Amino acid sequence: MAGKNFSGETMEVGLYLAMARQAYREGYPEIGEVLVRIANEEAAHAAGYAELTGQISESTEENLKKMLAGEQMSNKAKKEAATKAKELGIDAAHDYFDETSRDEARHAQALAGLLKRYFPKKCCD
Incomplete structure (x- = not known):
């Protein structure tokens, strides 16, 4: 439910x-x-x-790591979609996926920065 x-x-x-x-x-x-x-x-x-429903952890560090991985995966998928749209000549889709992939990369950078700042001994080898 x-x-x-x-x-x-x-x-x-x-x-x-x-x-x-x-x-x-x-x-x-x-x-x-x-x-x-x-x-x-x-x-x-x-x-x-x-x-x-337990979709988040009781650990902020673990939540940040989980979302960082998700943002990185989403960034990759959207970059691939942008490339495919470009190959197919679908400019509006290319522009959308290109812009949103950059947003995902920025989100990943922000999360990685938080991990490095607050959990430096455990973060981001």
Whole structure:
């Protein structure tokens, strides 16, 4: 039950944020702000389900390591998708995956930096 709820909540976060972006593009900033606020509340719901279902550790260090590995894997997958989109001549997809792969790399750098700063003896050989 909680697993389905987690998936539903995370999907809603993405949908609400996408709808907010559309509202901003159409010139409805108030609608955009409300949709972003709802997305943040849905994200908090998802966080609660992640805690209930044991998807996070009681160790911040372990949580950082887990997410670092995920960000690195996501970065690689998105780089590959960007390359494939470029080969197929799908510019919009290439641009999207290229941009998001750079975001994932930045996320990985931030997580690695936190590990090095707070857990220097155990981190990042």
